[in-house]
Amino acid sequence: MSFFGKNIRKIRSVKSLSQQSFAELFDLKRATLGAYEEERSEPKIDTIIKIANHFSIPLDDLLMKELTVNKLLKFQGNLITDQEEIVRERFATVPCITPTCSNDYVSYYNKEDFIKSLPCLQLPVSKEKKYRGYTVDNLEMSSNDKGLFPKDVVIGEFVPPKDYAQIDNGCLVLVVAENQLILRKLYITKDKFILRAEHKNVEEMSFLKKEVKELWQVRYAFYHRLPEFSDGIEEKLLFLEREFVKMRDSR
Template structure:
């Protein structure tokens, strides 16, 4: 039996799509998608070709492999696991908040361990989170990123507070989600989206504050 059904389910979830929305793209019903995912039926080869072409995934991989989040996002070709200078030991597993789920951030903040995982050659002593960038995310006017970039944020700790001044950061709580710029004045730290929106940093809420650690953009 092929792995198409499992991969369709994973594609749909990574892209934040319902069975109905996924089916609509390929002129299929919700019932068709459900039957594929539950292994009660297999799509015809022409449907498999359409899905593979639409998401830019090799047909053989869609049929035979258990696709990873990296492969679904088309980033896997940048990091071959057999390349010695990277090596699997240096690939860090990082929770990924996809652009389709960004504005359900309040439901994800307390469930970071349940998010899809992306593997990247990054090292940090602190917790990291990856964000698939999208235009609707509130950002300062001088923040530059292209759609589908992956932004990596490192959780702020006491030892890194002196590095925050003028750095971009993320505020991520149950109620709010935005990218801003840190300002450090004497012993007061704030993260500002703009002149009207600013949140002061407090140690009691430090889990909500993250610093931009890296940015990955496809060329």
Template sequence: MSKVGRNIKKIRSVKGLSQQAFADIFSLTRGNISSYEELRAEPKIEIIVNIAKYFGIPLNDFILKDLSVNELLHFDTSLVLDMEKLKKKDRFVEIPYVSSVNFNDYISNFLEPEFLETLPKISIPNSSPFNLLAIEVDNSQNFPEGFTYKNGDVLIFESVSKENIHRILGRFGIMVNREGMRMGIFEKKEENMVLALNELVFYSFTLDSDFRYWVLRALYSQEV
């Protein structure tokens, strides 16, 4: 059996795409993507070719290898916003931008909506109904194993709410309070939702707390 289904799931995680968003790119259904990822069906060869070409992955690797996050980052070096998909909406919005310069101010004032209005803004194409936040990468941030970003990369996060919590499992995200920012993968352990940095370090959370939770939606990457 090919590795395509598992690799599709990894691509979605790296790109921050839901099954429906991934399906929309290739004119498929969410059910198609679910069946591929659960190994209940194999995509037609033309679909496999289109996916590999779209994400810049060698076809042989896409079919035969269990691709790692680092390999996917290597194949798709820009990992920029899915411009073609978002352009369908023809809609740009300005979102708050947290740089290394104003990062501490953001941590201190993250609960104050009016503070976000004072931050610099960047303009991006957007189809999300949820609030977005841009954060600049620097060396002080502690990323989960397998997630490698460069100084100056800009991560675009989508707010986590009760309406979209079902779409965040297995995706990279952050939690913020006045003590700082923690990063990890959203997972479910027993009956609890957690943000896991690794197998030993994880943080249980509830949306009713004073924390703010964000899930990665896209990335603007510096040229190498």
């Protein structure tokens, strides 16, 4: 006696597939699949092999054993529950500093329990690296209508002190220093970190390297507003300038 009909019915149940959906997977008619499940008809051997291979179920088990739900869930391949699939495809979790918790962050930035209490973002970034999100709450990194504005979110990658020398001047960083959380462009001298804003009315800040408690290099930015798209004039002027230089140099 073959258990094929009972087993494919149980597979459909675990996978939450209708007869029509299951039949389409293997180029069958719904009525044909129904006949298999009700043991009114026997499938062709190539159909059995396709189903067994698709769900990574041993052929003997599919035909000769009545499979339990627990046993089906142990098989690999495409036979997984929706919950398992969500866990497998989950993005990296990035703790995010918001205006309501930014002051506390300066005091508890190195406390694991506090970091776990922060709101989090799920992002398709590397799980091997350490990231921190930050919600912009001022206009220091804006200039006219460009730059970062309140409610924009930046994502910084952690930079350990041993790698400070590898940071390029002018990159955007998030720094914890002297009880402050600062988002600025970084310029490094021999023993100091100089932090400059984009806004012309904001004075630069400087700290000794040893005064910097934590540093994150900004890798991504998410804008709260739609950016204004350029009409292409700046790009055209730059192109013409380059062509002029080429013509001048060729003389």
